[in-house]
Amino acid sequence: MTTRAQEQKRIAIIGAGPGGLTLALLLQRYGIPTVIYEREQQDQSHTRGGTLDIHEESGQKALKEAGLYEEFQALARYEEEDFRIVDKTGKIYIDEEPQPEQLEAAQTGGRPEIDRGVLCDLLLQAINPGTIKYGYKLEKAVSLENGMTELHFDNGAVETAHLLIGADGAFSRVRPLLTDIDVEYSGLTMLELNILDAAEKHPELAAFNKRGKMFALDDNKGILGQLNGDGRIKVYASFKAERSWLETSGISFDQPQEAKEQLLEIFQDWDEQLKDYIRFAEDAILPRRIYMLPIGFKWDRNPGVTLIGDAAHVMSPFAGEGVNMAMFDALKLALALARNTDDFGKAIGEYEEVMYQFSAEKARESDDSLQLTFGDDAAAKLAEMMNTIYEQFAQQ
Ligand SMILES: Cc1cc2nc3c(=O)[nH]c(=O)nc-3n(C[C@H](O)[C@H](O)[C@H](O)COP(=O)(O)OP(=O)(O)OC[C@H]3O[C@@H](n4cnc5c(N)ncnc54)[C@H](O)[C@@H]3O)c2cc1C
Structure with missing residues (x-):
């Protein structure tokens, strides 16, 4: 009342x-x-x-x-919990795929x-x-x-x-x-891209990304892929950069094709499949500075x-x-x-x-x-941390 x-x-x-x-x-x-x-x-x-x-x-x-x-x-x-960590060569450090019984248990609770x-x-x-x-x-x-x-x-x-x-x-x-x-600016800049209808248009990349998240980490940079409910893979090309980088990089983010070419230069010595996360992106690029x-x-x-x-x-x-x-x-x-x-x-x-x-x-x-x-040896160190967490869960 x-x-x-x-x-x-x-x-x-x-x-x-x-x-x-x-x-x-x-x-x-x-x-x-x-x-x-x-x-x-x-x-x-x-x-x-x-x-x-x-x-x-x-x-x-x-x-x-x-x-x-x-x-x-x-x-x-509840089923999109796959998680992969790789380095810039594509070497896999974590390849986590929940088992059917874990998925069933996750129908209540979980993430x-x-x-x-x-x-x-x-x-x-x-x-x-x-x-x-x-x-x-x-x-x-x-x-x-x-x-x-x-x-x-x-x-x-x-x-x-x-x-x-x-x-x-x-x-x-x-x-x-x-x-x-x-x-304050956290020191991290992320460029958000979208690969629409990934399974249909880019089946190989969709299979590599699996049903969840893929983190490719190296050289203080990252290409992060995340499968969304509407079938798109949301991609964050991310790196540590000066606060002014978005203005001083010379990249026009409102010209996606040109901007993607320039972004590929930043990741030029990375595995070709990982670079497909940038190549295959279709619509606008959304630059974000991460604040805290x-x-x-x-x-x-x-x-x-x-x-x-x-x-x-x-x-x-x-x-x-x-x-x-x-x-x-x-x-x-x-x-x-x-x-x-x-x-x-x-x-x-x-x-x-x-x-x-x-x-x-x-x-x-x-x-x-x-x-x-975004530190040194990120793929190996993050994988180590994840493995420790998984072991703790397994002991509970
Ligand atoms: C790239 C990125 C990835 C993320 N991924 C995750 C993730 O995986 N998991 C997770 O938990 N979180 C994630 N987050 C964080 C998450 O999006 C935010 O923490 C969450 O949205 C906060 O919710 P909020 O309601 O406090 O604020 P917001 O979602 O920011 O909503 C604020 C609202 O206020 C309105 N508004 C703003 N200023 C004014 C104003 N002056 N007058 C009137 N209205 C105003 C805005 O239009 C908006 O509707 C991510 C964030 C980013 C940037």
Whole structure:
């Protein structure tokens, strides 16, 4: 039942990514209304990023609480867990292929895969119509003397909120209300390419990639292939580079054919089949610098403002935790708000303590993994680390 206090208090969530959507849905289930302000004119999740592993201990917990776990199970792919690590000559260091009995066991729990767009659709269809205001890009947020926050949007709208939650990703416009600390470039640049209908158009490469991920690592560089649900192989040609490399490299990324030729030069002494990951890519190339917040990042507590997901702890994607943490934050914050409907400050305090601990641990893991993946002898060292993990699992 909605109390009078809840009716009076406006909760604004900035950003309709996986974190913001999960939070709005959970609060809706607890009878706490929110408004999500999203900068895009409509949902763009299908065009952003590829397959995500949803972990049992975090992302799946949030989906269970949101009442979507069974629908998620029907959409998730439990069989695409193959993982290969090779070096630039194509020498194989790890060739992991789950056995049928492991796949059966994984039908509950584990780390099933789902494409980002499919996950967001699942959340979106359960959220009450009208909850999301599209075309509202937050320009700045201003703290008012009465403890509320004033939100200024690029469409000219100005609104106020009793509680403001920044779920607006790495370059959060809410974060400056809480801290002067900003994201830092991690030193890694990734170029995202797509090989569409891989099994049909490039069967040899599809067979080499198998049903999952292929990491080719050497010389502080990587070609990473990831099979997505729609049959494409998403490719990340990745390397350590100066922050300004995208501008100074002389590569025009809006001219894909030319850009691919220049990228092939960067990997010129690599195995020809590995270079096919670049040659066969069809559509636009999406350059990305990978950013991170300092490990253990915290801010000064504000009883009317908090952050979840990448806004709170963006890290490199090498622990595969980003989306899981965004959803887990949403779960922890929603539960804390449901416990303390009349005291947002208390709810925020409870949530932030748990989140800081969990995120610092994952940020450390992610950074260690980034250094290993793009360090010397990466294929051998990553394989050694994976083998140790497999042995630990086998002993459990
Ligand atoms: C190359 C790459 C690969 C990745 N692979 C994985 C992986 O395998 N597994 C994994 O778990 N994670 C992965 N991640 C990380 C994952 O994508 C993020 O951690 C996750 O999307 C964070 O969710 P979020 O809701 O916090 O933020 P986001 O997904 O960034 O969503 C933020 C939302 O806020 C909106 N927004 C932004 N600014 C404003 C504004 N000013 N006003 C209004 N709206 C705004 C955006 O349009 C967006 O909808 C990867 C990331 C990258 C870059």
